[in-house]
Amino acid sequence: MATHTNNWAVLVCSSRYWFNYRHMANTLSIYRTVKRLGIPDDHIILMLADDVACNPRNAFPGKVFANKGRELDLYGGEGEGVEVDYRGYEVTVESFLRVLTGRLPAHMPPSKHLLSDASSNILLYLTGHGGDGFLKFQDNEEIGSRDLGDAIGQMYEKRRYGRMLVMVDTCQANTLYQDIWSPGVLATGSSKLGENSYAHHSDMDIGVAVIDSFTHYALQYLKGIEPGSNATMQEFFNTYDPAQIKSHPGIRTDLFPDSLTETLVTDFFGSVPQVEMPSHRPFPRNDSTPWTITVPPPSARPVISGCASGFNASADGIVVKPAHDLHTVAATQQDWLVVGALVAGLWALKRWTGARRKDRLGGRGEGFKAD
Numbered sequence: 001m002a003t004h005t006n007n008w009a010v011l012v013c014s015s016r017y018w019f020n021y022r023h024m025a026n027t028l029s030i031y032r033t034v035k036r037l038g039i040p041d042d043h044i045i046l047m048l049a050d051d052v053a054c055n056p057r058n059a060f061p062g063k064v065f066a067n068k069g070r071e072l073d074l075y076g077g078e079g080e081g082v083e084v085d086y087r088g089y090e091v092t093v094e095s096f097l098r099v100l101t102g103r104l105p106a107h108m109p110p111s112k113h114l115l116s117d118a119s120s121n122i123l124l125y126l127t128g129h130g131g132d133g134f135l136k137f138q139d140n141e142e143i144g145s146r147d148l149g150d151a152i153g154q155m156y157e158k159r160r161y162g163r164m165l166v167m168v169d170t171c172q173a174n175t176l177y178q179d180i181w182s183p184g185v186l187a188t189g190s191s192k193l194g195e196n197s198y199a200h201h202s203d204m205d206i207g208v209a210v211i212d213s214f215t216h217y218a219l220q221y222l223k224g225i226e227p228g229s230n231a232t233m234q235e236f237f238n239t240y241d242p243a244q245i246k247s248h249p250g251i252r253t254d255l256f257p258d259s260l261t262e263t264l265v266t267d268f269f270g271s272v273p274q275v276e277m278p279s280h281r282p283f284p285r286n287d288s289t290p291w292t293i294t295v296p297p298p299s300a301r302p303v304i305s306g307c308a309s310g311f312n313a314s315a316d317g318i319v320v321k322p323a324h325d326l327h328t329v330a331a332t333q334q335d336w337l338v339v340g341a342l343v344a345g346l347w348a349l350k351r352w353t354g355a356r357r358k359d360r361l362g363g364r365g366e367g368f369k370a371d
Contacts, residue, residue, distance in 0.1 A: 004162050009034045009044045012096060014128030014137045016049035021208045022199050024052045025066040026215040027128040028082065033219065034123065035080075037270030045099055045114055046088040049138060056333040059205050066211040066219075068203040079128055085112050094235050095205040099125075100151045102160060112334035117309045118159035123167065123268045127215065130150030130170035132193060133178065149179035156182035163258070164347075165233075165268040169214045171196045174250035186256040188237070191247035198246045212244045227270050234260035237262075 006182030011034075013027035033042065053062050053075045064075040075082055099106050099114050116122055129136045133145040148281055149168050155161055166187040168176050180187060190197040190212070199209030200216040221239045225231055240249045253260065263303065 001011060002180075003119070003312070004121040004267065006037050006116070007043060007121050007123075007268070008114060008116045009039050009045050009123040009125070010114060011044065011048075011125045012091070012127070013048035014091065014135055015170045016051055016058050016138045018052065018055050018207055020128075021052050021206065022211050023127050023129075024048055024209050025058065025064055026051075028064055029066045029127065029211065029215060029219050030073055030125050031082065032072070032223050034269055035312070037222075037225065039269075039271045040174050041083045042111065042214050043060040043084070045085050045112070045269075046083065046221055047099075048084060049086050049091060050087040057207070059207075065203065065206070066216075068201060068210065071201070083111075084225055086185060089138075091138060093137050093141050093147070096137075096143065097147065099113075100160075101154045102281065114160070117159050118162055121267055122161045122164045124164060125167045125169075126176070127212070130168075130172060130176060132172050135168075135170055135176055135177045145176050145179040148176060149181055149240075152180055152182045152185060163256070163267070168213050169197060173197060173214075174252075177252055180255065181259065183255055185197065185252075186233070186260075187250075187252040190245065190252045195247050210273075214247065214249060217241070217245055222265070222269060225265055225269070227266060229264070229266055230267045233259050233267075234261045237264050268276065 009030075011031050013023045013026050017024040023188055027046070031044065035041070041220075052058065053064050060070070060073075062076060063070075063073045065072070066074055099112070103113065113123075123290045126135060128141075134142040136142050144266055152164065152166075155164075162184060164185045166177050166185060167181065168174075168189040170190065172191055172195060174192050175189075177185075177187035177189065182331070198213050200211050200213040214233055217239065218236075221236060237251055240251075242248045254330075256263075272357075
C-alpha cells in the first residue's frame with residue numbers, strides 16, 4: 001500500500017423524503033463508523049437531505065436508527081451530534097462535482113471543501129436510487145457514470161488523491177463506476193447490471209425500512225474493526241454473500257495498483273496515516289566541516305553611531321567561519337546551534353553598544369530631553 005499521510009471521507013445520501021429513511025440511515029451509519037475509526041469531522045464531507053430526524057412522521061423526534069432494536073441513535077447518540085456540511089437543497093449534482101474537483105467559490109467556508117492532496121486516501125460512499133449508469137439526486141436530477149469518471153479524472157490530474165475507494169449502494173450500483181479510468185481507484189457496489197438492491201428490514205414503529213442489505217452487512221463486519229486492526233480489504237470483500245445481500249456485489253480492481261491482501265480496511269475507513277520524515281537536515285551545507293562562532297573582545301568592538309538603526313555582523317567584528325580556519329578550534333556544534341549562538345551574540349553586542357552610547361551622553365540615555 002502506498003504511503004498516505006491523511007484520510008478523507010465524502011459521504012453522500014442523494015435521496016430525500018420520509019420513505020427514503022434507509023438511505024439517510026445508510027449514510028449516517030458509515031459516518032459513525034469512520035469517525036469511530038479515527039477520521040475527524042473536519043476530514044468528512046457529509047451530504048444529506050436531513051429531512052428525517054425532525055420529520056413529523058418520526059415517532060422518535062430528533063433520532064435516526066439503522067436497526068429495529070434502536071440500539072444506537074445515529075443522529076445524536078453517544079452525546080455527539082452530526083456535522084452536516086451540505087443539507088437539503090444544497091445536495092445537488094453540481095455541488096457534489098464541485099466538492100470532488102475543488103471548484104468551489106472562494107467564499108465557501110473550509111468545512112465545505114475537500115482539502116485533500118496527493119498523499120490522501122479518500123472514501124467516497126454513495127447511496128440512493130439509481131439505474132444503469134446513473135444515480136438520482138433528490139428525484140430531481142441525475143449524475144451519470146461518465147460524469148463521475150470525469151470528476152475523478154480531474155481529481156487525479158490535480159493530484160487530489162493518492163488512493164480512493166468508491167463504494168455505492170443503489171440499484172445497479174456496479175454500473176456507476178464502469179466509466180472511471182483514473183489510476184489508484186478501488187470500487188465496489190451492491191448490485192450488478194439489471195439487478196435491484198434491497199432493504200434489509202423495517203421497523204414497525206418507525207413504519208419504513210431502516211437500512212439497506214449491502215450497507216447492513218458491511219457494517220456488521222466493520223463493527224469488529226478497531227483503529228489498529230490488520231484486517232485487509234480482501235478479507236472485507238470475502239464477507240460478501242449474495243444470498244444474504246439478495247444481490248450480487250461487484251468489485252473493480254483493475255485501476256488499483258496495490259494488493260488487496262496488503263491494503264488495510266483502515267486505509268480507507270479509518271485514519272492511521274504514516275508519517276513521512278524529511279531525509280535532509282534543516283540547515284544543509286555542502287560540506288560536513290564543523291562550524292563555530294567567535295565574538296571579538298570589547299576593546300576590539302566598534303562603536304555604533306547614535307543614528308544607526310542596525311548593524312552588520314561581519315562589519316561589526318563578528319566572524320563565522322569553518323573551525324579549521326581558526327587558530328583555536330572550538331567544540332563542534334550542530335547547525336541549528338550556530339544560528340542560536342549568532343542571534344545571542346548579536347543581542348549581547350547591541351546591549352553593549354547601547355550602554356557605551358549612554359555613557360557618552362552623560363548617563364542621560366536615548367530618552368533624555370533637555371529643559
